[in-house]
Amino acid sequence: xxxxxxxRTKFGVLSQSLQEMAYEVIIKSLEDAELSIMDxxxxxxxxxxxxxxxxxxxxxxxxxxxxxxxxxPILRVETACASSxxxxxxxxxxxxxxxxxxxxxxxxxxxxxxxxxxxxxxxxADKYLDQAxxxxxxxxxxxxxxxxxxxxxxxxxxxxxxxxxNHQNANLxxxxxxxxxxxxxxxxxxxxxxATPLILFxxxxxxxxxxxxxxxxxxxxxxxxxxxxxxxITDTISLTQRKNLTSFxxxxxxxxxxxxxxxxxxxxxxxxxxxxxxxxxxLIALEDLGFCEAGKASELIMNDEILxxxxxxVNIDGxxxxxxxxxxxxxxxxxxxxxxxxxxEAEKRQVEGVEVxxxxxxxxxxxxxxxxxxxxx
Amino acid sequence: xxxxxxxRTKFGVLSQSLQEMAYEVIIKSLEDAELSIMDxxxxxxxxxxxxxxxxxxxxxxxxxxxxxxxxxPILRVETACASSxxxxxxxxxxxxxxxxxxxxxxxxxxxxxxxxxxxxxxxxADKYLDQAxxxxxxxxxxxxxxxxxxxxxxxxxxxxxxxxxNHQNANLxxxxxxxxxxxxxxxxxxxxxxATPLILFxxxxxxxxxxxxxxxxxxxxxxxxxxxxxxxITDTISLTQRKNLTSFxxxxxxxxxxxxxxxxxxxxxxxxxxxxxxxxxxLIALEDLGFCEAGKASELIMNDEILxxxxxxVNIDGxxxxxxxxxxxxxxxxxxxxxxxxxxEAEKRQVEGVEVxxxxxxxxxxxxxxxxxxxxx
Numbered sequence: 001x002x003x004x005x006x007x008r009t010k011f012g013v014l015s016q017s018l019q020e021m022a023y024e025v026i027i028k029s030l031e032d033a034e035l036s037i038m039d040x041x042x043x044x045x046x047x048x049x050x051x052x053x054x055x056x057x058x059x060x061x062x063x064x065x066x067x068x069x070x071x072x073p074i075l076r077v078e079t080a081c082a083s084s085x086x087x088x089x090x091x092x093x094x095x096x097x098x099x100x101x102x103x104x105x106x107x108x109x110x111x112x113x114x115x116x117x118x119x120x121x122x123x124x125a126d127k128y129l130d131q132a133x134x135x136x137x138x139x140x141x142x143x144x145x146x147x148x149x150x151x152x153x154x155x156x157x158x159x160x161x162x163x164x165x166n167h168q169n170a171n172l173x174x175x176x177x178x179x180x181x182x183x184x185x186x187x188x189x190x191x192x193x194x195a196t197p198l199i200l201f202x203x204x205x206x207x208x209x210x211x212x213x214x215x216x217x218x219x220x221x222x223x224x225x226x227x228x229x230x231x232x233i234t235d236t237i238s239l240t241q242r243k244n245l246t247s248f249x250x251x252x253x254x255x256x257x258x259x260x261x262x263x264x265x266x267x268x269x270x271x272x273x274x275x276x277x278x279x280x281x282x283l284i285a286l287e288d289l290g291f292c293e294a295g296k297a298s299e300l301i302m303n304d305e306i307l308x309x310x311x312x313x314v315n316i317d318g319x320x321x322x323x324x325x326x327x328x329x330x331x332x333x334x335x336x337x338x339x340x341x342x343x344x345e346a347e348k349r350q351v352e353g354v355e356v357x358x359x360x361x362x363x364x365x366x367x368x369x370x371x372x373x374x375x376x377x
Numbered sequence: 378x379x380x381x382x383x384x385r386t387k388f389g390v391l392s393q394s395l396q397e398m399a400y401e402v403i404i405k406s407l408e409d410a411e412l413s414i415m416d417x418x419x420x421x422x423x424x425x426x427x428x429x430x431x432x433x434x435x436x437x438x439x440x441x442x443x444x445x446x447x448x449x450p451i452l453r454v455e456t457a458c459a460s461s462x463x464x465x466x467x468x469x470x471x472x473x474x475x476x477x478x479x480x481x482x483x484x485x486x487x488x489x490x491x492x493x494x495x496x497x498x499x500x501x502a503d504k505y506l507d508q509a510x511x512x513x514x515x516x517x518x519x520x521x522x523x524x525x526x527x528x529x530x531x532x533x534x535x536x537x538x539x540x541x542x543n544h545q546n547a548n549l550x551x552x553x554x555x556x557x558x559x560x561x562x563x564x565x566x567x568x569x570x571x572a573t574p575l576i577l578f579x580x581x582x583x584x585x586x587x588x589x590x591x592x593x594x595x596x597x598x599x600x601x602x603x604x605x606x607x608x609x610i611t612d613t614i615s616l617t618q619r620k621n622l623t624s625f626x627x628x629x630x631x632x633x634x635x636x637x638x639x640x641x642x643x644x645x646x647x648x649x650x651x652x653x654x655x656x657x658x659x660l661i662a663l664e665d666l667g668f669c670e671a672g673k674a675s676e677l678i679m680n681d682e683i684l685x686x687x688x689x690x691v692n693i694d695g696x697x698x699x700x701x702x703x704x705x706x707x708x709x710x711x712x713x714x715x716x717x718x719x720x721x722e723a724e725k726r727q728v729e730g731v732e733v734x735x736x737x738x739x740x741x742x743x744x745x746x747x748x749x750x751x752x753x754x
Contacts, residue, residue: 050500051428055508057500058457061614061744065503071630074611075463076455080435086452093470123427123434126442131432234451237438253448367438 005033170318382410
């Protein structure tokens with residue numbers, strides 16, 4: 001099974017509507033795959049907040065209206081912030097019947113006020129256990145960071161470093177939300193507290209954006225990328241239902257299954273995209289995926305191992321922190337970066353000798369975890 | 378591929394929450410299948426308005442919280458009112474990897490005011506072409522009915538008959554929304570106009586409810602039901618984008634594919650469940666599925682052919698009109714009825730000699746159409 005074409009918009013506060021962003025990436029991925037829309041047998045859409053923020057559900061039919069008169073099967077998948085990785089997972093099954101399937105992730109988040117955005121994003125957390133308690137996402141991840149600090153003696157400086165590295169990476173990614181933004185350690189340290197111990201620069205932004213890709217049964221070019229594994233697992237929705245706050249069980253199980261399915265081990269992974277919705281989750285990801293032991297991610301970060309020339313380059317596109325986090329498109333954007341790196345087309349941010357890449361995409365506070373492992377052909 | 382167990386709640390204005398309804402049908406379908414939750418390898422959820430009406434998305438993780446500590450893949454599919462038929466379609470693909478997959482449709486609709494409900498349901502129609510023009514669903518289907526009347530000389534009496542028959546059927550279905558309600562032709566005729574020519578009794582109600590089923594690779598009992606075909610097709614979202622208002626192209630294409638895949642023809646179908654969100658759509662369904670020519674459905678209806686002892690019994694559970702229309706569960710409820718009839722377990726409403734059944738589930742105003750064909754083992 002191969003990824004034959006990819007496409008994405010710039011991420012950020014965009015003037016485009018949901019439909020316009022979707023159309024842009026449909027065309028881009030078709031061009032990249034050297035296919036026509038008539039070659040596409042089915043489309044799986046990923047979107048999280050089309051209902052609450054754009055008053056638009058039934059997106060499969062909305063997307064059908066953007067296409068010529070082709071009447072193919074289209075459907076939407078939603079699993080909060082992990083929606084697009086799971087859309088890919090489902091699309092892979094349908095290659096049983098089809099030659100080429102498009103996966104399309106799109107999110108319009110900036111159409112409402114910040115209050116409206118926060119209320120809507122909260123729908124990924126439990127209504128009774130989280131929403132009713134005011135446990136917004138920064139607060140939930142702050143609880144995780146507090147626990148991590150207590151357990152492993154983490155200093156906030158490490159989180160500042162995660163933020164700084166991601167912003168430096170984004171400065172080399174013209175499509176990143178914060179491509180333009182020059183950030184230094186002083187700016188990070190002086191940023192306001194959001195939920196102790198998390199400050200503004202620990203948090204990913206609210207972004208608009210879309211990404212898409214086309215998967216095919218057959219390889220047709222050496223620019224194709226092989227899908228070695230796609231796995232996802234679900235866990236309880238609220239932290240209040242978990243035994244361990246400093247690790248996501250769903251990510252551990254899904255990654256073990258993905259390593260097994262692909263035959264790839266951590267040592268084989270040349271580039272890694274992790275779901276750093278908050279800086280603390282980058283540490284947890286490194287540990288859950290087995291790149292270090294629990295509590296030891298700080299060492300990888302402070303020893304520069306996650307940089308472009310380090311032993312395990314992480315979030316070279318800027319990550320959710322600085323590339324942006326348009327929820328329904330985030331997983332596909334991670335895959336877009338891995339595909340671009342595997343093809344050797346990442347220009348200034350190209351990592352050398354990339355043969356295997358991996359993405360880690362989380363829904364909610366670890367209630368969903370999806371792992372994708374890709375390889376050069 | 379087999380349906381091994383089914384379960385549903387009563388439909389209506391229920392006091393249960395989304396979670397409670399989901400839990401009820403999880404248990405019911407497990408008991409019916411004689412399986413434990415530990416036997417379930419994955420779950421596909423169907424829900425349309427959890428976000429706007431219950432402030433709860435990320436339902437895959439919410440459902441994981443209802444289950445013991447099993448950490449399986451769960452995801453949600455949404456395609457407006459056709460969501461649950463398409464969830465089944467996706468679940469069938471995943472039997473590639475799994476032995477038993479649950480499909481779970483749930484909708485809590487009565488949690489908000491009627492205005493809130495109408496605004497939310499409108500999200501299945503186009504934001505710019507329908508919502509902005511005030512083209513709510515009754516108005517859209519009224520345009521269809523007007524066109525049908527102009528084209529084929531339909532009298533409203535036929536629609537009244539559709540409504541009456543569906544209500545009569547629901548009086549034999551203890552789980553139907555309007556099980557308790559005695560309806561006569563005078564009540565129907567005197568009901569208020571909603572959108573000319575549609576009156577109150579032409580419209581399906583706003584219902585809460587849930588339904589689920591378990592599909593398995595292997596047959597384990599003669600109560601299992603064989604899935605002969607599941608097909609779905611997408612079309613443009615707005616009537617303003619269509620050439621023909623009195624037929625749904627997506628339903629025609631999907632049913633042709635389903636007949637071909639199953640090897641079943643109209644003559645083989647012993648029981649039919651169609652998506653009568655408004656009475657006029659029952660006529661259009663009979664024509665799109667080839668049970669009669671375009672414009673001729675009135676004859677089937679007025680000649681009592683759609684009754685329990687007619688040549689093609691339709692909506693014997695009461696249909697959307699009187700069984701109810703909890704959007705994310707509707708397609709599965711149609712399948713529940715066909716399964717129950719195929720098993721010979723429909724008690725007072727049992728149709729004699731049922732060997733093949735078919736469901737027709739529509740999203741929006743025909744933007745999505747899903748066809749399922751089932752057979753006795």
